Amino acid sequence: MHTNTTVNGIDVEALKKVAGEVAEDPTKGMVGFRVTSHWAGGTKTQSTVNGYTMAGREIEKSFQIEADEPQELLGENTAPNPQELLMAAFNSCMMVGYIAGAAMEGINLEKCEIHTEGELDLRGFLGLDNQVRPGYEHLRYTVTIKGDGTAEQFEAIHQNVIRTSPNRWNLANDIRLESRLITEPADFST
Amino acid sequence: MHTNTTVNGIDVEALKKVAGEVAEDPTKGMVGFRVTSHWAGGTKTQSTVNGYTMAGREIEKSFQIEADEPQELLGENTAPNPQELLMAAFNSCMMVGYIAGAAMEGINLEKCEIHTEGELDLRGFLGLDNQVRPGYEHLRYTVTIKGDGTAEQFEAIHQNVIRTSPNRWNLANDIRLESRLITEPADFST
Numbered sequence: 001m002h003t004n005t006t007v008n009g010i011d012v013e014a015l016k017k018v019a020g021e022v023a024e025d026p027t028k029g030m031v032g033f034r035v036t037s038h039w040a041g042g043t044k045t046q047s048t049v050n051g052y053t054m055a056g057r058e059i060e061k062s063f064q065i066e067a068d069e070p071q072e073l074l075g076e077n078t079a080p081n082p083q084e085l086l087m088a089a090f091n092s093c094m095m096v097g098y099i100a101g102a103a104m105e106g107i108n109l110e111k112c113e114i115h116t117e118g119e120l121d122l123r124g125f126l127g128l129d130n131q132v133r134p135g136y137e138h139l140r141y142t143v144t145i146k147g148d149g150t151a152e153q154f155e156a157i158h159q160n161v162i163r164t165s166p167n168r169w170n171l172a173n174d175i176r177l178e179s180r181l182i183t184e185p186a187d188f189s190t
Numbered sequence: 191m192h193t194n195t196t197v198n199g200i201d202v203e204a205l206k207k208v209a210g211e212v213a214e215d216p217t218k219g220m221v222g223f224r225v226t227s228h229w230a231g232g233t234k235t236q237s238t239v240n241g242y243t244m245a246g247r248e249i250e251k252s253f254q255i256e257a258d259e260p261q262e263l264l265g266e267n268t269a270p271n272p273q274e275l276l277m278a279a280f281n282s283c284m285m286v287g288y289i290a291g292a293a294m295e296g297i298n299l300e301k302c303e304i305h306t307e308g309e310l311d312l313r314g315f316l317g318l319d320n321q322v323r324p325g326y327e328h329l330r331y332t333v334t335i336k337g338d339g340t341a342e343q344f345e346a347i348h349q350n351v352i353r354t355s356p357n358r359w360n361l362a363n364d365i366r367l368e369s370r371l372i373t374e375p376a377d378f379s380t
Contacts, residue, residue: 009234010232011264018264022313022318023316023318029316032308032309032310033273039285039288039301042200045286047274052260052274065278065282074200074205074208080239085255085279086276089275091237092271093273095227095235108376110376110378111374114227120223122221124354127350134353134359135358142369146374147376155371163317165315166273166310169323175328177361179333181332188300188338
């Protein structure tokens, strides 16, 4: 269908069309995501994705995402833990930026790999010291990209991902979090 | 083994032991996470977890985390997308806080559910407007918790999770991101 416009598996004409439509009418680029997570015993969580909205239109999808802590952190190690999911979210979002960015430039890629690492000080999570942040002070990541672009082209794509990746932005900047707590009494009596 | 100290599937004595050890020697609470992600064609990423470090000790684990964009965002919809992974990371991290916090208070839970939602303006990702942030301005989440605690106890746990959840902190605050780009020439000639 669009074989002549597909680079790195990205339909470049379709991408340009989306960008053109959003530029003309920004409401077409409003995308709403949602995830519902259920406690599955111990440190296990099962998260469910059942759809998202784009330009106000509901689009169904259906995925499960499991999380668990390793045994040393009191879990059963049945799934990646929340920190690993966060890094996967970070890497995979930037990945789309590198791949689409290269496609827009007509650069054919053979490989793109992103390795991320960071350290947590558990005194934060355990509430042992108010001066210790529970999260990351910094994360380090290395992007290895291989293809028929020049070093200058890859550097320009790299800088563009730094400017435009949603999840990179979400970690690099502060997001306002609005919470609501609903409590329900137990069915059983103790 | 520890049935008499297990609440909500959390071994409370083991948790107190970890907290005591970390309080005594903070190096025991230094935990290093890492994820390596490979481009898997189009908007698909496969992330691999092969281990983590705790107090400098390497502990093996092995998990894969898939990501893809839905068709409307130029993917093949084979997996949750990076935004959904981020929300699952956020929810599952807070979940551990609610469950462990309740366990420490001897509160037996029947249910804990966290629903998170947020909107992105694609003009940011598409680089159409420098004034539009690529990420979330805010996220809304609702926690529904059911068990034999009082409303006041649950509210105290809720506030504690706000203070101590690593991934909540990671989204609510800015993290310094250090990147390195490695470029490799293509094997093929075009």
